[in-house]
């Protein structure tokens with residue numbers, strides 16, 4: 180069987196793997212991207228300005244989006260408008276752009292083993308690749324780590340339909356979160372259609388092939404099955420579930436692990452969702468992975484340049500994937516997730532109306548995994564201070580000591 184030689188093997192051709200391999204190619208690093216070649220089927224939303232820092236590697240950011248919108252609504256007991264450009268990625272255009280200069284091999288990696296001062300990557304077809312550094316961008320849970328007991332604090336789940344045209348009413352305008360309860364006749368506060376006691380919101384945006392509306396559970400444990408949300412989605416749109424699915428261009432089932440711990444490097448250095456880049460309070464990771472490319476690809480290029488025979492300094496690459504400051508920020512985001520998990524529908528609705536009352540640059544920082552830790556701590560403290568007493572009690576409920584430390588000036 181054949182053996183290829185290269186410096187870096189990136190395993191996993193999702194958004195993170197393709198982007199990092201592209202970053203390596205742009206820096207002249209000898210590399211191979213190995214992946215299943217599967218198309219990206221998820222609808223990837225992202226704030227447009229999130230990608231600007233990586234424009235050097237990604238090229239014109241505007242062209243990466245199939246659709247952008249300058250405003251998004253948040254609907255709680257009132258309607259707030261977020262004036263920050265948000266978009267849905269053009270998956271094929273992004274993938275084509277990233278892969279244009281990448282050595283991409285369609286294959287499944289069976290295992291990665293240390294070999295001399297480097298690694299041997301064994302593929303399902305029996306061939307191997309000899310290299311000096313392996314990046315694990317196989318998503319979450321990692322496709323390179325034997326499946327053990329998977330510990331996930333919580334799951335974001337959703338069911339979505341893409342309709343040929345915008346739905347009538349408010350959801351026919353771009354909406355990030357609509358927390359209005361969906362009720363059968365006469366009911367009072369909480370939604371009474373769909374799983375009882377489960378807080379959801381509607382996400383409604385234009386996409387390349389129509390208009391996507393999703394009924395979303397931000398975070399729950401155990402996971403709420405996406406199909407159990409169909410009745411509530413249909414009722415929210417004033418439709419019968421069967422006719423809604425009948426009219427849909429396509430449907431989307433979302434399951435995202437929330438708050439999964441930061442992986443530690445084994446034979447491969449993780450990147451993207453495999454490294455724990457999924458934001459514990461939003462479920463997003465694509466923007467963070469694309470934005471991290473300049474930092475991580477630079478670290479890979481300098482580690483490789485250390486000389487052909489030298490073992491590659493993987494710790495330097497890992498420090499670029501998860502810089503110390505970002506780990507501190509993660510502690511606050513995990514705290515945020517635990518607070519959100521304690522809130523019912525009303526609590527979430529009040530939390531987000533308070534959160535999005537902050538100046539745009541403040542709430543935007545909280546939504547980034549690489550924001551400065553002090554900024555995150557002060558945003559959380561400000562949300563706490565501007566919340567009602569009943570919400571404060573629930574936010575503080577689980578861990579008042581941690582909250583007290585957070586609030587200490």
Ligand SMILES: Cc1cc2nc3c(=O)[nH]c(=O)nc-3n(C[C@H](O)[C@H](O)[C@H](O)COP(=O)(O)OP(=O)(O)OC[C@H]3O[C@@H](n4cnc5c(N)ncnc54)[C@H](O)[C@@H]3O)c2cc1C
Nearest residue numbers: 191193194195221223224288317318322451452463464465
């Ligand atoms: C339906 C859905 C909607 C989402 N929406 C958003 C969103 O709007 N915005 C956002 O930021 N995030 C979103 N996410 C969350 C998250 O960002 C995505 O999961 C994203 O795809 C993670 O990118 P990744 O490249 O790290 O991993 P993945 O996209 O999971 O890519 C990993 C790749 O590795 C390949 N692979 C796995 N094992 C092997 C192996 N052994 N050998 C070779 N190849 C292998 C897989 O086939 C896959 O192509 C969504 C997730 C889902 C499921």
